[in-house]
Amino acid sequence: MENEFDLKGIHEKIQLLKKVSEDILEEADDFPSLSRNCSRILASIKMMELNVSDIHGHS
Amino acid sequence: MIEEQKYWNPVLETLPQEEIKKLQLKKFRRIFEWTYQKSNFHHSLYRKAGIKPDDIRSFDDIRHIPTVEKSMMRDIQRKDPFPYGDTLCVPLDEVSEYHQTSGTTGQPVYQADSWQDWEWWSECWSYILWAQGYRPSDRIFFPFGYNVFVAFWAAHYAAEKIGAEVVPGGVLDTQARILKIQEVQATAMMATPTYVLGMAETARSKMGIDPASLTINKITCAGEPGASIPTTKNRMENAWGAKVYDHAGATEIGAWCYECEEQSGGLHINDGFFLVEIQDIETGETIEEAGRMGKMIITALDRYAQPCIRFDSKDLIMWSSDPCPCGRSFQTIKGGVIGRADDIAKVKGVLLAPSAIEEVVRGIHGLSDEFEVIVDKKADIDQITLRAELIPDARDKEDSIKIQLKDQLRLKTNLGYIIEFHDYGTLPRHEVKAKRFKDLRKTMS
Numbered sequence A: 001m002e003n004e005f006d007l008k009g010i011h012e013k014i015q016l017l018k019k020v021s022e023d024i025l026e027e028a029d030d031f032p033s034l035s036r037n038c039s040r041i042l043a044s045i046k047m048m049e050l051n052v053s054d055i056h057g058h059s
Numbered sequence B: 001m002i003e004e005q006k007y008w009n010p011v012l013e014t015l016p017q018e019e020i021k022k023l024q025l026k027k028f029r030r031i032f033e034w035t036y037q038k039s040n041f042h043h044s045l046y047r048k049a050g051i052k053p054d055d056i057r058s059f060d061d062i063r064h065i066p067t068v069e070k071s072m073m074r075d076i077q078r079k080d081p082f083p084y085g086d087t088l089c090v091p092l093d094e095v096s097e098y099h100q101t102s103g104t105t106g107q108p109v110y111q112a113d114s115w116q117d118w119e120w121w122s123e124c125w126s127y128i129l130w131a132q133g134y135r136p137s138d139r140i141f142f143p144f145g146y147n148v149f150v151a152f153w154a155a156h157y158a159a160e161k162i163g164a165e166v167v168p169g170g171v172l173d174t175q176a177r178i179l180k181i182q183e184v185q186a187t188a189m190m191a192t193p194t195y196v197l198g199m200a201e202t203a204r205s206k207m208g209i210d211p212a213s214l215t216i217n218k219i220t221c222a223g224e225p226g227a228s229i230p231t232t233k234n235r236m237e238n239a240w241g242a243k244v245y246d247h248a249g250a251t252e253i254g255a256w257c258y259e260c261e262e263q264s265g266g267l268h269i270n271d272g273f274f275l276v277e278i279q280d281i282e283t284g285e286t287i288e289e290a291g292r293m294g295k296m297i298i299t300a301l302d303r304y305a306q307p308c309i310r311f312d313s314k315d316l317i318m319w320s321s322d323p324c325p326c327g328r329s330f331q332t333i334k335g336g337v338i339g340r341a342d343d344i345a346k347v348k349g350v351l352l353a354p355s356a357i358e359e360v361v362r363g364i365h366g367l368s369d370e371f372e373v374i375v376d377k378k379a380d381i382d383q384i385t386l387r388a389e390l391i392p393d394a395r396d397k398e399d400s401i402k403i404q405l406k407d408q409l410r411l412k413t414n415l416g417y418i419i420e421f422h423d424y425g426t427l428p429r430h431e432v433k434a435k436r437f438k439d440l441r442k443t444m445s
């Protein structure tokens, strides 16, 4: 189905965001405020994956 | 402007069904593989059945996977590691939310959610709220006990996520809640149908407030079938001067289906996040045709900490054949959750669903919102007693209401009833879920 959204482009940006967040998390072992906030960001990124990345090949 | 956008996810909610099916299969394989690798309980269940992740290539393969019942979760949670047993797929440190089932049918089942799964809960609820017209401009009042039961907890978080304003009405009593709704001019609220009607009665009879004069314009229900029973829905909508929407969810499953603004008589399954199957209650055969009732087997496709794979929910549902005018491609079930397989009683050889009695009682003018149904045996013959209350204005119409009740009950359920009228206000009032159906034959034998 055609739609007005560039899902592939959004998906790529989500993956970029995920990579950056994972990198920060890796550096945050001894930095609780950074580590925990980053974990929560990754949970929100997962929701964007469910809403976009999972379906971009299907639409 | 996002406020004007009809769908929470304009792509997923309009995806053609054949693409949704492919997505479901892809996601099922993903969650099954994860669970097989991470949960000892699931791993041994599937290994005993001789099923490995690579075996799953079609929906037919999925149907051969063993189902999970509440009693199995209960048994495994009695064993170590405390408190979730061998059901977790993440380290205990990653669990951020504890909830439990009510335990009305035995020891409660404990449910763990990681923060990601809690985000997922509120994501599922965001689909519901958006479809029911909730927007950032809403001020939503939550008149429920914030405690160990999941109830409207995730709806609270979803309301924040969609950008609405949340007013938590936790430990207030009913009158204080009504006053708070009035004071803050709340635009929406969420409660069980029993409590929606109970609040309206309290406002009218104890406070002299007409609930329709308050600013509530939409109400979302859960916990009981009421909002999908047309006569109960009418009573609630008339009492509050508001739209009343149904939704269904459960602690072990998630918020899996919802009525949309069209109120077309069916509830949409969130097909993007859940896989719903319907099985014949007696034979276990898969039901694909519309209009035939069976029990639901459900998989939460994206719940990772304590997964829900082919869970035998005992909820009775049926497919609807009518597409919803809202344009969502998600499948619909007709009349919502009709009841629970455990609540269907065989009386004089006839299958009786308590919701059918509710539909009749709530449709008769002159009866209050409360009633009770007692099934027992006299001289080895089943008998059903319906206890109802006449409202004060209808006392002189007792005989005609009794005839009306008997006729409509026979038509709707094929059974005869003993009708008892009790004084207005004397039947038990319930705050959350009501237990109005009592089968005493189980305790007599």
Ligand SMILES: [Zn+2]
Pocket (backbone or CB within 6 Å): B260, B261, B262, B264, B268, B324, B325, B326, B327, B328
């Ligand atoms: Zn719809």
